[in-house]
Amino acid sequence: MNYSLSNMLSSNASGIDPDARAYIAAVVAAGGTVSGTQKNAINTFYETGKTDGWYSSLKRIYLPIWAVAAANAICMKSLTSGTFNGSILHEAKGVRASSTFGNMNTNTNLGSLGITKDSYHFALLLPEGAEEGFSLPFSVNDLYVNGISIFWNDGFSFLRITNRVFSGSFLTNLPSIITTGNDSVAGNLYFKERLSNGFEGVETLDGIVGTAFPSNNLFILGDSGQQASMGAPIGAFSVSTEFSSAQDTAYTAALKTLWETTTGLTLP
Amino acid sequence: MIGFVTTQEQADAANAAIAKAQTDRGYPVFWLAGSNLILSGEHAGQHFVPCDDAILSTPLIGNPPQTPQDFPEFTTIIESMGGLDARIDIPAADITSPQEP
Numbered sequence: 001m002n003y004s005l006s007n008m009l010s011s012n013a014s015g016i017d018p019d020a021r022a023y024i025a026a027v028v029a030a031g032g033t034v035s036g037t038q039k040n041a042i043n044t045f046y047e048t049g050k051t052d053g054w055y056s057s058l059k060r061i062y063l064p065i066w067a068v069a070a071a072n073a074i075c076m077k078s079l080t081s082g083t084f085n086g087s088i089l090h091e092a093k094g095v096r097a098s099s100t101f102g103n104m105n106t107n108t109n110l111g112s113l114g115i116t117k118d119s120y121h122f123a124l125l126l127p128e129g130a131e132e133g134f135s136l137p138f139s140v141n142d143l144y145v146n147g148i149s150i151f152w153n154d155g156f157s158f159l160r161i162t163n164r165v166f167s168g169s170f171l172t173n174l175p176s177i178i179t180t181g182n183d184s185v186a187g188n189l190y191f192k193e194r195l196s197n198g199f200e201g202v203e204t205l206d207g208i209v210g211t212a213f214p215s216n217n218l219f220i221l222g223d224s225g226q227q228a229s230m231g232a233p234i235g236a237f238s239v240s241t242e243f244s245s246a247q248d249t250a251y252t253a254a255l256k257t258l259w260e261t262t263t264g265l266t267l268p
Numbered sequence: 269m270i271g272f273v274t275t276q277e278q279a280d281a282a283n284a285a286i287a288k289a290q291t292d293r294g295y296p297v298f299w300l301a302g303s304n305l306i307l308s309g310e311h312a313g314q315h316f317v318p319c320d321d322a323i324l325s326t327p328l329i330g331n332p333p334q335t336p337q338d339f340p341e342f343t344t345i346i347e348s349m350g351g352l353d354a355r356i357d358i359p360a361a362d363i364t365s366p367q368e369p
Contacts, residue, residue, distance in 0.1 A: 030298075031330040070329035073298040081296035087322040098322040099269060100360045101304060226302050227365050 020046040023076050030074060032066035041261035042076075048254045054240070054247050057121070059113035060106055061238035062220070064095040065263050073104065082106045086226045093127040093263055094236070095221065097229035100134075103222035110140060110148075110213045110239070117162065117209035119242040121181035122148075123252065124234065125259055127267060130156065130173040131232035135222075138237060141214040142223040148213065150178070151228070159191055162211035166191040170201040175267045177236075177252045182208065183245045190245055194252045196267035235259050270320040270357050272349040279303035279315040282345050289341040299328055301336075309362035316363055319346070319355055 016024075020043040024034050034042075049055030062082065064072035067090045073082040086102030088095055095104070110120070124137055132152045141147030143160075151157040156173065159166040159180055166180070171193050180191045189209065193201040220237050222229030236259050243251055260266050274282075280303070287297045303317045327333030336342040346352060 031327075031333050033331060068327045068329060068331075068333050070295065070298045073296075081298045083297050083300060085300045085302035087318050087320055088326065089322060090327055099318070099320070100364060101269070101318060102302070225365060226304060227363075 016043050017046040017050070019077075022079060023074070026074050026079050027066055027071045030066075030070035031068040032071035038262045041258055044261075045254055045258040049251075052247070052250050052254070054243055054251045057240040057243060057247075059115060059239055059241065060108070060218075061236070062104075063236050063258065063262065064090065065092060065235065065259070066090070067092060075106075080107065082220070084221075086222075086229070088221065091233060093265055094125075094233035096231055096233040097221060100229055100231075101222070101226045102229045103224070103226045104220045105224075106218045106220065109215050109217050111215055113239065115213065115239060115241055117211065117213050118182065118184070120161075120209075120213070121179065121238075121240040121243040121248065122150075123177060123179045123236070123238045123240075123255060124150070125177045125236035125255060125267075126232065127175055127235040127259075127263075127265065128232045129175045130171075131230055132156070132173060133231070134228055135230045135232070136228035137230050137234060138218065138220050139223050140218050141216045142225070143228075146211050146214065147216075149223075150180075161189065161209050162213060164189055164205055164207075164209050166203050166205065168203065170203055172201065177256060177267075179243075179248050179252060181240075181243050181245075181248060184242060185244055190248070192248065192252075194249075194256070196256070200249070235263070269316065269318065269360050269363065270355055271316055271318040271323075272355055273306065273311045273314050273316055273358065274349055276303075276305075276315045278349065279317050282317055282349065285341060285345050286336075289339050295329065299326065304363045306358070306362050307365065309359060311358060311362065316358065317349065319352070 058077045061076045083105045087098040088102045089098045135152045139149040146162045150159045156168040177194045189205040191203045283300045
């Protein structure tokens with residue numbers, strides 16, 4: 001079941017990318033209010049992705065800025081729904097846990113999406129920066145070795161992609177878009193923090209990921225047990241097959257524009 | 269942490285009923301109250317179903333958004349756990365896993 005309700009599409013929406021139109025219709029059907037400016041921003045995002053070539057790599061992308069759980073749970077690419085668990089606040093800039101406990105289950109795993117250790121990309125838009133106390137913004141198999149997790153505990157602890165671990169020593173933890181992926185052409189793995197002024201901090205690891213990705217579901221906001229939940233908002237999250245480092249830069253620019261235009265806010 | 273202390277079976281039943289209220293209306297399951305095993309303290313070994321003000325006022329769906337309290341099934345679920353007055357406040361530390369990375 002998803003929100004692909006073609007019979008709810010507006011007849012005056014011609015000229016809009018069909019995937020953008022379907023997402024907008026799904027958000028409205030779920031209770032979101034989408035202004036003309038927001039529709040244009042969403043349409044531009046889809047069109048840019050298709051022109052630049054990264055749209056086909058996207059597998060799940062969430063823009064939880066609609067202040068309604070059903071709308072926030074909708075994936076922009078598949079129109080499938082995630083499931084929020086626990087005490088989650090749905091605010092204009094994104095979603096966050098109101099207490100220590102809560103998460104969103106994407107209801108899928110990476111293997112089902114065609115995402116493997118040799119072709120992956122994660123992106124996380126943090127409008128207020130990281131919550132450095134004890135938080136796990138996204139994870140597969142929680143914090144366990146050979147899982148996938150990004151973890152703050154009294155400051156940044158690590159980004160783990162199964163057997164490869166980034167130190168994140170370059171991070172500012174300011175409001176940003178954080179990404180990580182593999183670049184098979186460059187032959188490395190990267191971990192980036194893109195700030196609103198365009199500055200990109202980056203850490204690279206030569207080589208590849210050696211250990212296959214776990215088959216557990218992908219969780220956002222907290223771990224599978226609704227623990228280590230984010231008290232700072234997540235404005236957008238996506239998971240994709242491989243983006244080259246150059247595609248990553250183009251994608252994060254488009255994601256920043258999408259979030260800023262649809263929220264009317266700026267990454268400070 | 270405000271909510272209900274109950275058995276795993278009742279916590280699972282409560283969340284299954286919340287899920288059913290959504291699927292019965294043709295929706296995907298986009299929201300659950302969730303539950304946690306209580307690891308320490310007076311209620312260790314039981315399960316905790318959160319039910320604080322944020323849960324009760326969650327904007328679920330629609331415009332204007334309906335909250336859990338707008339669904340009659342939710343009232344039934346609350347009553348099955350003893351009603352809102354049966355909620356208690358337990359320390360978050362009782363639920364927090366000591367799991368280390």
